[in-house]
Amino acid sequence: MVFLNDPVHFVAGWANGLLNGWGLTANLATIIIYLVGITLLIVFAMVLDIMLVWVERKVVARFQDRLGPNRVGPFGLIQPFADIIKMVIKEDITPAGADRIVYNIAPVLAATSVIILWAILPLASTIYGVDLNVGLLYIVAAGSLGTLSIIMAGWSSNNKYALLGAFRMVANMISYEIPMVIILLVPTILADTMSIKGITQAQSGMWFAILSPLAFIIFLISAIAELGRSPFDLNEAESEIVSGFNVEYSGMKFGWFYAGELLHAFTFGGFMAVLFFGGYGGFFGLEKIAFFSWLNNPFAQAVVFIAKAMFGYWVIMWIKYSMPRIRIDHMLAFNWKFMTPLALVVLVNTAILSKILPPPPSWGYTLGMLFSNIIIGFITIEILRAYGRRKRKDETRFTPQVVQD
Amino acid sequence: MTVERIIFIAAGVLILGSALMVVTTRKLIQAALWLVSALFGVTILYAMLQANFLAVVQVVVYIGAIAVLFIFAVMLTRKEMRDNSTQTRSNWWFSALLGGLILSGLVFMILGEPQFSRLAESIPPGLDTLRNLGTALVSPGAYVLPFEVSSILLLGALIGAVYIASRKEEDK
Numbered sequence: 169m170v171f172l173n174d175p176v177h178f179v180a181g182w183a184n185g186l187l188n189g190w191g192l193t194a195n196l197a198t199i200i201i202y203l204v205g206i207t208l209l210i211v212f213a214m215v216l217d218i219m220l221v222w223v224e225r226k227v228v229a230r231f232q233d234r235l236g237p238n239r240v241g242p243f244g245l246i247q248p249f250a251d252i253i254k255m256v257i258k259e260d261i262t263p264a265g266a267d268r269i270v271y272n273i274a275p276v277l278a279a280t281s282v283i284i285l286w287a288i289l290p291l292a293s294t295i296y297g298v299d300l301n302v303g304l305l306y307i308v309a310a311g312s313l314g315t316l317s318i319i320m321a322g323w324s325s326n327n328k329y330a331l332l333g334a335f336r337m338v339a340n341m342i343s344y345e346i347p348m349v350i351i352l353l354v355p356t357i358l359a360d361t362m363s364i365k366g367i368t369q370a371q372s373g374m375w376f377a378i379l380s381p382l383a384f385i386i387f388l389i390s391a392i393a394e395l396g397r398s399p400f401d402l403n404e405a406e407s408e409i410v411s412g413f414n415v416e417y418s419g420m421k422f423g424w425f426y427a428g429e430l431l432h433a434f435t436f437g438g439f440m441a442v443l444f445f446g447g448y449g450g451f452f453g454l455e456k457i458a459f460f461s462w463l464n465n466p467f468a469q470a471v472v473f474i475a476k477a478m479f480g481y482w483v484i485m486w487i488k489y490s491m492p493r494i495r496i497d498h499m500l501a502f503n504w505k506f507m508t509p510l511a512l513v514v515l516v517n518t519a520i521l522s523k524i525l526p527p528p529p530s531w532g533y534t535l536g537m538l539f540s541n542i543i544i545g546f547i548t549i550e551i552l553r554a555y556g557r558r559k560r561k562d563e564t565r566f567t568p569q570v571v572q573d
Numbered sequence: 574m575t576v577e578r579i580i581f582i583a584a585g586v587l588i589l590g591s592a593l594m595v596v597t598t599r600k601l602i603q604a605a606l607w608l609v610s611a612l613f614g615v616t617i618l619y620a621m622l623q624a625n626f627l628a629v630v631q632v633v634v635y636i637g638a639i640a641v642l643f644i645f646a647v648m649l650t651r652k653e654m655r656d657n658s659t660q661t662r663s664n665w666w667f668s669a670l671l672g673g674l675i676l677s678g679l680v681f682m683i684l685g686e687p688q689f690s691r692l693a694e695s696i697p698p699g700l701d702t703l704r705n706l707g708t709a710l711v712s713p714g715a716y717v718l719p720f721e722v723s724s725i726l727l728l729g730a731l732i733g734a735v736y737i738a739s740r741k742e743e744d745k
Contacts, residue, residue, distance in 0.1 A: 270606060301703050305629040312637025316609065319644055323602055338645050362703060
């Protein structure tokens with residue numbers, strides 16, 4: 169039953185033996201096995217991506233009270249393949265005056281910045297690419313490559329709308345990276361490590377979403393902003409700048425941006441699951457009972473992880489398809505005047521409480537963390553309410569006047 | 574030739590080639606993108622030395638923040654994206670001579686170093702480099718003073734930026 173408990177190492181060991189049998193040196197065999205492993209991981213992610221097209225279209229249809237694709241295959245399941253064939257056979261257009269090399273590299277970099285995230289995403293306790301001790305910073309680094317790809321696309325297209333989209337994206341990303349980085353420190357403090365696997369294991373007793381719900385909400389909002397999805401889709405803004413940075417891209421080059429965006433959303437659903445919902449584990453000690461011991465199996469863990477990631481993805485879609493686009497000054501004010509201070513307060517609160525409260529597996533720790541978050545949330549809502557009341561009073565005072573711009 | 578050496582040479586070629594393109598290319602944005610490429614090559618070197626934290630921070634700070642802001646500033650401020658003037662001055666030979674002298678001095682020094690061709694040692698398992706780095710940054714015996722001084726510098730820059738940005742509002 170070695171295969172069932174540790175499939176990756178079992179297959180790698182078998183392939184190593186096979187390649188050594190063919191007379192390859194140990195060094196070369198290792199390189200080949202790693203390359204094959206990387207390729208398989210990317211293929212898995214991309215095949216999942218194809219299915220995400222279907223999921224996205226079906227879910228958006230439900231939110232808008234439609235049926236979604238339902239003609240091609242059962243439940244429209246073959247629709248994404250039809251989409252891809254259409255994309256591939258479309259004409260590939262490069263606008264005149266475009267910077268050819270940069271223009272062609274940008275979609276590749278956009279997809280790469282998402283796929284490299286899968287290197288650290290643990291599907292199960294024994295199925296993962298690499299367990300970096302700086303895993304959380306790696307997420308931020310991959311995000312900055314994504315920003316770079318959008319700037320490259322926007323600038324090299326030689327199109328004003330594309331450039332505007334790139335400008336907006338930079339303003340968006342540079343702002344929302346700050347609450348994101350601050351709030352990533354909360355799981356770091358709670359788990360006492362930056363490694364993604366360590367954070368997952370630290371949640372086997374209690375999810376961090378329960379210990380610090382505010383951190384989860386801030387992470388969700390800044391993740392959506394980082395993804396550039398509605399309500400933060402200013403970089404695309406179909407109604408203002410006709411799709412923004414990718415307006416000049418056609419065929420499969422556009423397809424890479426689109427596929428990258430979908431996979432990015434799902435990947436952030438996965439990170440939400442890992443950082444706040446226990447990832448592949450987090451059964452509150454259920455897996456220690458003999459009856460539920462199958463939960464320790466890597467395949468069961470992978471299914472649990474994918475289900476949690478899908479839930480995170482669904483929440484992102486839910487917000488995307490029910491919120492209107494936010495105005496750019498509102499977006500910046502929301503980030504700098506609300507998200508960043510709140511993230512700092514949550515971080516300081518978590519840091520102090522983690523030293524004061526009794527050590528983790530205890531009710532005092534859980535309840536202390538949870539109640540401190542509820543109190544901070546309550547105070548925040550009260551401040552916002554007072555602010556809104558003051559704003560409304562100001563507005564009513566000025567209503568009789570003619571508004572002059 | 575080990576794998577490490579092949580990767581090292583590839584990274585070196587990437588860094589030096591990109592650095593050369595930064596100064597020779599005429600399109601400003603392309604120069605900035607070549608700079609990103611050179612900085613990314615440095616990341617590969619850090620990763621090879623198993624300095625995970627430095628490698629990731631290199632990407633976050635230099636590619637994610639500085640290079641992006643650089644490109645942003647170039648796009649916003651320059652009307653002409655191409656630099657058509659001559660790229661050398663009349664006394665370029667003096668700089669070339671100076672550069673050559675410094676390079677040969679450095680090469681001479683490095684070749685004299687007995688550990689020149691040594692490979693990076695692998696970090697013993699169980700050693701948490703990140704935790705050691707964090708402790709060193711705040712322990713009085715190590716780097717707490719430079720750390721605090723640099724944070725005061727950053728705070729000063731922050732206040733200065735806020736001051737410059739808010740003064741324009743009052744002028745209106």
